[in-house]
Amino acid sequence: MPGQPDKSKNLYFIALIPPEDLERDLWEIKKEMSARFDSHAALRSPPHITLHMPFRYRSDRQESLIHSLLDFARKQKPFEVELNGFGAFPPRVIYVDVIPNGPMQELQKGLLDFMKKEHNIFNANYRDRPFRPHLTVAFRDLKKSRFDEAWLFVQDRTLEMSWSALGMYLLIHNGKNWECLQECLFEGF
Template identity: 40%
Template sequence: MPQKQHPLYFIAIIPTSSVREELQGLKELFRDKYSSKASLNSPPHITLHMPFKFSDKKKERMLKSLTNVAAHQERFEVELKNFSAFTPRVIYADIVENEALKELQRSIVEMCRVDLKLLNANYKNQAYHPHITLAFRDLKKPAFAEAWKEFENKKYNARFLVNSFSLLKHDGSKWSVDTEFSIA
Protein backbone atom coordinates (compact mmCIF):
# COMPACT_ATOMS: atom_id res chain seq x y z
CA MET A 1 0.00 0.00 0.00
CA PRO A 2 1.44 3.45 -0.94
CA GLN A 3 2.49 5.66 1.94
CA LYS A 4 0.20 8.65 2.47
CA GLN A 5 1.87 12.01 1.94
CA HIS A 6 1.73 14.49 4.80
CA PRO A 7 -0.39 17.58 4.09
CA LEU A 8 1.36 20.79 3.09
CA TYR A 9 0.82 23.88 5.29
CA PHE A 10 2.12 27.41 5.71
CA ILE A 11 1.46 30.18 8.23
CA ALA A 12 0.47 33.69 7.15
CA ILE A 13 -1.36 36.91 7.89
CA ILE A 14 -4.41 37.44 5.67
CA PRO A 15 -5.29 41.16 5.36
CA THR A 16 -8.72 42.41 6.43
CA SER A 17 -11.46 42.19 3.81
CA SER A 18 -11.22 45.61 2.12
CA VAL A 19 -7.41 45.40 1.68
CA ARG A 20 -7.65 41.71 0.73
CA GLU A 21 -10.19 42.59 -2.01
CA GLU A 22 -7.94 45.36 -3.41
CA LEU A 23 -4.96 43.00 -3.52
CA GLN A 24 -7.06 40.22 -5.05
CA GLY A 25 -8.03 42.68 -7.78
CA LEU A 26 -4.34 43.37 -8.46
CA LYS A 27 -3.61 39.63 -8.66
CA GLU A 28 -6.45 39.31 -11.19
CA LEU A 29 -4.98 42.24 -13.19
CA PHE A 30 -1.68 40.32 -13.41
CA ARG A 31 -3.60 37.26 -14.61
CA ASP A 32 -5.60 39.19 -17.21
CA LYS A 33 -2.93 41.60 -18.47
CA TYR A 34 0.33 39.66 -17.95
CA SER A 35 -0.76 35.97 -18.00
CA SER A 36 0.45 35.37 -14.44
CA LYS A 37 -2.12 33.43 -12.48
CA ALA A 38 -0.04 31.35 -10.01
CA SER A 39 -0.53 33.90 -7.20
CA LEU A 40 -4.30 33.28 -7.41
CA ASN A 41 -3.73 29.84 -5.83
CA SER A 42 -3.67 31.49 -2.40
CA PRO A 43 -5.40 34.46 -0.80
CA PRO A 44 -3.37 37.68 -0.53
CA HIS A 45 -1.10 37.13 2.48
CA ILE A 46 2.11 37.92 4.35
CA THR A 47 4.03 34.69 4.88
CA LEU A 48 5.16 34.05 8.47
CA HIS A 49 6.46 30.51 7.86
CA MET A 50 7.13 29.01 4.45
CA PRO A 51 5.34 25.81 3.34
CA PHE A 52 6.07 22.62 5.28
CA LYS A 53 4.72 19.07 5.41
CA PHE A 54 3.24 17.98 8.69
CA SER A 55 1.58 14.80 9.89
CA ASP A 56 -2.16 14.84 10.57
CA LYS A 57 -1.43 12.75 13.67
CA LYS A 58 0.57 15.64 15.15
CA LYS A 59 -1.73 18.45 13.97
CA GLU A 60 -3.35 18.94 17.40
CA ARG A 61 0.06 19.76 18.87
CA MET A 62 0.68 22.29 16.08
CA LEU A 63 -2.71 23.95 16.67
CA LYS A 64 -2.03 24.21 20.43
CA SER A 65 1.40 25.74 19.80
CA LEU A 66 0.01 28.29 17.33
CA THR A 67 -2.82 29.16 19.76
CA ASN A 68 -0.17 29.78 22.42
CA VAL A 69 1.80 32.12 20.11
CA ALA A 70 -1.40 34.06 19.33
CA ALA A 71 -2.24 34.35 23.04
CA HIS A 72 1.09 36.07 23.72
CA GLN A 73 0.88 38.45 20.77
CA GLU A 74 -0.58 41.95 20.72
CA ARG A 75 -2.50 43.35 17.77
CA PHE A 76 -0.59 45.69 15.49
CA GLU A 77 -1.04 47.62 12.28
CA VAL A 78 0.60 46.84 8.95
CA GLU A 79 1.10 49.48 6.27
CA LEU A 80 1.48 48.56 2.62
CA LYS A 81 3.28 51.17 0.54
CA ASN A 82 3.88 50.99 -3.20
CA PHE A 83 5.35 48.01 -5.07
CA SER A 84 8.68 46.27 -5.36
CA ALA A 85 10.14 43.25 -7.15
CA PHE A 86 12.43 40.28 -6.92
CA THR A 87 13.77 40.39 -10.48
CA PRO A 88 13.01 38.69 -12.87
CA ARG A 89 9.72 37.05 -11.83
CA VAL A 90 8.13 38.51 -8.67
CA ILE A 91 6.17 41.74 -8.19
CA TYR A 92 4.69 42.48 -4.79
CA ALA A 93 3.03 45.06 -2.56
CA ASP A 94 5.72 46.32 -0.23
CA ILE A 95 5.35 46.52 3.55
CA VAL A 96 6.67 49.41 5.62
CA GLU A 97 9.30 48.23 8.15
CA ASN A 98 7.42 46.86 11.13
CA GLU A 99 9.04 45.55 14.31
CA ALA A 100 5.82 43.92 15.62
CA LEU A 101 5.49 41.93 12.38
CA LYS A 102 9.12 40.80 12.57
CA GLU A 103 8.63 39.77 16.21
CA LEU A 104 5.54 37.71 15.35
CA GLN A 105 7.43 35.99 12.55
CA ARG A 106 10.39 35.24 14.87
CA SER A 107 7.99 33.82 17.50
CA ILE A 108 6.37 31.53 14.96
CA VAL A 109 9.70 30.35 13.53
CA GLU A 110 11.02 29.66 17.03
CA MET A 111 7.85 27.76 18.01
CA CYS A 112 8.07 25.70 14.81
CA ARG A 113 11.71 24.82 15.48
CA VAL A 114 11.31 24.02 19.18
CA ASP A 115 7.78 22.57 19.41
CA LEU A 116 7.32 21.07 15.95
CA LYS A 117 10.96 20.31 15.04
CA LEU A 118 10.61 22.11 11.67
CA LEU A 119 13.90 23.32 10.30
CA ASN A 120 12.87 24.98 7.01
CA ALA A 121 11.79 28.38 8.36
CA ASN A 122 14.01 30.41 6.07
CA TYR A 123 14.15 30.27 2.31
CA LYS A 124 17.78 29.66 1.35
CA ASN A 125 18.82 31.37 4.61
CA GLN A 126 17.68 34.78 3.38
CA ALA A 127 16.55 37.41 5.89
CA TYR A 128 12.82 37.79 6.43
CA HIS A 129 11.41 40.25 3.88
CA PRO A 130 7.65 40.62 4.45
CA HIS A 131 5.60 41.40 1.34
CA ILE A 132 2.39 40.44 -0.44
CA THR A 133 3.07 38.69 -3.75
CA LEU A 134 0.94 39.77 -6.71
CA ALA A 135 2.72 37.87 -9.50
CA PHE A 136 5.51 35.31 -9.38
CA ARG A 137 6.82 32.06 -10.85
CA ASP A 138 4.65 32.00 -13.99
CA LEU A 139 5.34 35.67 -14.85
CA LYS A 140 7.48 35.37 -17.99
CA LYS A 141 10.55 37.63 -18.21
CA PRO A 142 9.18 39.82 -21.05
CA ALA A 143 5.86 40.21 -19.17
CA PHE A 144 7.80 41.00 -15.97
CA ALA A 145 9.64 43.82 -17.77
CA GLU A 146 6.38 45.25 -19.08
CA ALA A 147 4.55 44.87 -15.75
CA TRP A 148 7.44 46.33 -13.78
CA LYS A 149 7.37 49.44 -16.03
CA GLU A 150 3.73 49.86 -14.99
CA PHE A 151 4.22 49.15 -11.27
CA GLU A 152 7.68 50.41 -10.25
CA ASN A 153 6.50 54.04 -9.85
CA LYS A 154 2.83 53.30 -9.17
CA LYS A 155 1.60 54.63 -5.82
CA TYR A 156 -0.25 52.36 -3.43
CA ASN A 157 -1.04 52.72 0.24
CA ALA A 158 -3.18 50.63 2.56
CA ARG A 159 -3.27 49.84 6.27
CA PHE A 160 -4.90 47.09 8.24
CA LEU A 161 -5.02 45.84 11.81
CA VAL A 162 -3.48 42.42 12.35
CA ASN A 163 -5.82 40.71 14.79
CA SER A 164 -5.16 37.14 13.64
CA PHE A 165 -2.90 34.89 11.61
CA SER A 166 -3.79 31.70 9.77
CA LEU A 167 -2.64 28.19 9.10
CA LEU A 168 -3.22 27.51 5.41
CA LYS A 169 -3.44 24.04 3.88
CA HIS A 170 -2.86 22.97 0.30
CA ASP A 171 -5.58 20.78 -1.24
CA GLY A 172 -3.52 19.65 -4.23
CA SER A 173 -4.37 22.68 -6.38
CA LYS A 174 -4.76 25.72 -4.13
CA TRP A 175 -4.22 27.08 -0.61
CA SER A 176 -7.05 27.88 1.77
CA VAL A 177 -7.35 28.81 5.42
CA ASP A 178 -7.42 25.71 7.62
CA THR A 179 -7.42 27.45 11.03
CA GLU A 180 -7.40 31.10 12.07
CA PHE A 181 -5.72 32.17 15.34
CA SER A 182 -7.08 35.30 17.01
CA ILE A 183 -4.61 37.70 18.59
CA ALA A 184 -5.62 39.08 21.98
Protein backbone atom coordinates in the same frame (compact mmCIF):
# COMPACT_ATOMS: atom_id res chain seq x y z
CA MET B 1 8.61 5.93 -3.86
CA PRO B 2 11.63 8.32 -3.79
CA GLY B 3 10.88 11.90 -4.77
CA GLN B 4 7.12 11.52 -4.13
CA PRO B 5 5.49 13.59 -1.37
CA ASP B 6 4.48 11.66 1.73
CA LYS B 7 0.67 11.33 1.52
CA SER B 8 0.46 11.07 5.31
CA LYS B 9 1.69 14.68 5.49
CA ASN B 10 -0.12 17.85 4.50
CA LEU B 11 1.46 21.02 3.19
CA TYR B 12 0.95 24.11 5.38
CA PHE B 13 2.20 27.67 5.78
CA ILE B 14 1.55 30.51 8.23
CA ALA B 15 0.67 34.05 7.19
CA LEU B 16 -0.93 37.39 7.93
CA ILE B 17 -4.05 37.98 5.84
CA PRO B 18 -5.65 41.40 5.48
CA PRO B 19 -9.28 42.03 6.46
CA GLU B 20 -11.96 41.35 3.83
CA ASP B 21 -12.20 44.86 2.37
CA LEU B 22 -8.46 45.11 1.73
CA GLU B 23 -8.28 41.47 0.69
CA ARG B 24 -10.84 42.16 -2.07
CA ASP B 25 -8.78 45.10 -3.37
CA LEU B 26 -5.59 43.02 -3.33
CA TRP B 27 -7.34 40.14 -5.13
CA GLU B 28 -8.22 42.61 -7.90
CA ILE B 29 -4.53 43.49 -8.31
CA LYS B 30 -3.62 39.79 -8.48
CA LYS B 31 -6.35 39.17 -11.06
CA GLU B 32 -5.21 42.17 -13.12
CA MET B 33 -1.60 40.90 -13.13
CA SER B 34 -2.83 37.44 -14.11
CA ALA B 35 -4.94 38.76 -16.98
CA ARG B 36 -2.35 41.21 -18.33
CA PHE B 37 0.82 39.15 -17.92
CA ASP B 38 -0.40 35.55 -17.96
CA SER B 39 0.89 34.95 -14.42
CA HIS B 40 -1.68 32.85 -12.57
CA ALA B 41 0.27 31.23 -9.70
CA ALA B 42 -0.46 34.09 -7.28
CA LEU B 43 -4.18 33.31 -7.62
CA ARG B 44 -3.69 29.98 -5.83
CA SER B 45 -3.52 31.63 -2.40
CA PRO B 46 -5.31 34.49 -0.69
CA PRO B 47 -3.44 37.81 -0.49
CA HIS B 48 -1.03 37.30 2.41
CA ILE B 49 2.30 38.07 4.06
CA THR B 50 4.18 34.83 4.67
CA LEU B 51 5.42 34.42 8.24
CA HIS B 52 6.56 30.80 7.79
CA MET B 53 7.32 29.17 4.44
CA PRO B 54 5.37 26.06 3.38
CA PHE B 55 6.21 22.94 5.34
CA ARG B 56 5.03 19.33 5.46
CA TYR B 57 3.51 18.05 8.66
CA ARG B 58 1.84 14.78 9.59
CA SER B 59 -1.89 14.93 8.89
CA ASP B 60 -2.65 12.90 12.04
CA ARG B 61 -0.95 15.65 14.10
CA GLN B 62 -2.87 18.54 12.52
CA GLU B 63 -5.04 19.19 15.62
CA SER B 64 -1.93 19.33 17.80
CA LEU B 65 -0.35 21.83 15.39
CA ILE B 66 -3.49 23.99 15.45
CA HIS B 67 -3.72 23.97 19.24
CA SER B 68 -0.08 24.88 19.69
CA LEU B 69 -0.39 27.76 17.17
CA LEU B 70 -3.50 29.02 18.97
CA ASP B 71 -1.51 29.04 22.24
CA PHE B 72 1.44 30.79 20.55
CA ALA B 73 -0.85 33.44 19.03
CA ARG B 74 -2.57 34.20 22.35
CA LYS B 75 0.81 35.39 23.65
CA GLN B 76 1.20 37.93 20.81
CA LYS B 77 -0.09 41.47 20.62
CA PRO B 78 -1.94 43.06 17.68
CA PHE B 79 0.09 45.46 15.54
CA GLU B 80 -0.28 47.68 12.49
CA VAL B 81 0.57 46.49 8.98
CA GLU B 82 1.31 49.12 6.35
CA LEU B 83 1.45 48.52 2.60
CA ASN B 84 3.11 51.13 0.41
CA GLY B 85 3.64 50.78 -3.34
CA PHE B 86 5.20 47.88 -5.16
CA GLY B 87 8.52 46.08 -5.22
CA ALA B 88 10.17 43.25 -7.09
CA PHE B 89 12.57 40.35 -6.82
CA PRO B 90 13.71 40.19 -10.47
CA PRO B 91 13.29 38.34 -12.72
CA ARG B 92 9.95 36.76 -11.67
CA VAL B 93 8.40 38.24 -8.51
CA ILE B 94 6.34 41.42 -8.19
CA TYR B 95 4.77 42.31 -4.88
CA VAL B 96 2.97 44.93 -2.84
CA ASP B 97 5.59 46.34 -0.50
CA VAL B 98 5.12 45.95 3.25
CA ILE B 99 6.78 48.47 5.54
CA PRO B 100 8.73 46.35 8.04
CA ASN B 101 8.14 47.09 11.71
CA GLY B 102 9.41 45.77 15.02
CA PRO B 103 6.29 43.86 16.11
CA MET B 104 6.04 42.03 12.77
CA GLN B 105 9.75 41.15 12.83
CA GLU B 106 9.44 39.92 16.44
CA LEU B 107 6.37 37.85 15.60
CA GLN B 108 8.09 36.20 12.66
CA LYS B 109 11.29 35.46 14.60
CA GLY B 110 9.31 34.13 17.56
CA LEU B 111 7.23 31.93 15.27
CA LEU B 112 10.33 30.46 13.62
CA ASP B 113 11.87 29.66 16.99
CA PHE B 114 8.57 28.19 18.18
CA MET B 115 8.19 25.97 15.10
CA LYS B 116 11.75 24.67 15.48
CA LYS B 117 11.40 23.96 19.19
CA GLU B 118 7.81 22.65 19.30
CA HIS B 119 7.44 20.97 15.91
CA ASN B 120 10.99 20.35 14.66
CA ILE B 121 10.36 22.44 11.52
CA PHE B 122 13.38 24.31 10.22
CA ASN B 123 12.54 25.59 6.71
CA ALA B 124 11.32 28.98 7.92
CA ASN B 125 12.84 31.29 5.31
CA TYR B 126 13.36 31.07 1.59
CA ARG B 127 16.91 29.91 0.83
CA ASP B 128 18.14 31.24 4.20
CA ARG B 129 17.38 34.81 3.16
CA PRO B 130 16.29 37.21 5.90
CA PHE B 131 12.60 37.94 6.42
CA ARG B 132 11.42 40.51 3.87
CA PRO B 133 7.68 41.01 4.35
CA HIS B 134 5.79 41.41 1.08
CA LEU B 135 2.49 40.51 -0.55
CA THR B 136 3.07 38.72 -3.86
CA VAL B 137 0.91 39.65 -6.88
CA ALA B 138 2.89 37.85 -9.64
CA PHE B 139 5.62 35.20 -9.40
CA ARG B 140 6.75 31.73 -10.45
CA ASP B 141 4.91 31.63 -13.80
CA LEU B 142 5.63 35.27 -14.71
CA LYS B 143 7.84 34.76 -17.73
CA LYS B 144 11.23 36.46 -17.55
CA SER B 145 10.50 38.00 -20.94
CA ARG B 146 7.41 39.75 -19.47
CA PHE B 147 8.94 40.82 -16.17
CA ASP B 148 10.11 44.27 -17.33
CA GLU B 149 6.72 45.02 -18.87
CA ALA B 150 4.90 43.91 -15.69
CA TRP B 151 7.25 45.89 -13.47
CA LEU B 152 6.76 49.05 -15.59
CA PHE B 153 3.01 48.55 -15.23
CA VAL B 154 3.08 48.74 -11.39
CA GLN B 155 6.31 50.39 -10.30
CA ASP B 156 4.90 53.94 -10.15
CA ARG B 157 1.38 53.06 -9.04
CA THR B 158 0.29 54.55 -5.76
CA LEU B 159 -0.92 52.03 -3.24
CA GLU B 160 -1.29 52.74 0.45
CA MET B 161 -3.22 50.44 2.77
CA SER B 162 -3.01 49.58 6.44
CA TRP B 163 -4.74 47.33 8.91
CA SER B 164 -4.44 46.06 12.46
CA ALA B 165 -3.15 42.49 12.46
CA LEU B 166 -5.32 40.81 15.08
CA GLY B 167 -4.11 37.30 14.33
CA MET B 168 -2.30 34.99 11.95
CA TYR B 169 -3.54 32.12 9.80
CA LEU B 170 -2.56 28.53 9.25
CA LEU B 171 -3.16 27.64 5.60
CA ILE B 172 -3.32 24.19 4.05
CA HIS B 173 -2.82 23.11 0.46
CA ASN B 174 -5.77 21.16 -0.92
CA GLY B 175 -3.82 19.75 -3.87
CA LYS B 176 -4.61 22.73 -6.09
CA ASN B 177 -4.89 25.89 -3.98
CA TRP B 178 -4.15 27.23 -0.52
CA GLU B 179 -7.07 27.51 1.93
CA CYS B 180 -7.30 29.12 5.36
CA LEU B 181 -7.50 26.28 7.86
CA GLN B 182 -7.34 28.16 11.16
CA GLU B 183 -7.29 31.76 12.32
CA CYS B 184 -5.09 32.18 15.40
CA LEU B 185 -6.06 35.37 17.22
CA PHE B 186 -3.59 37.49 19.15
CA GLU B 187 -4.05 38.50 22.81
CA GLY B 188 -7.45 39.84 23.75
CA PHE B 189 -9.36 38.82 20.61
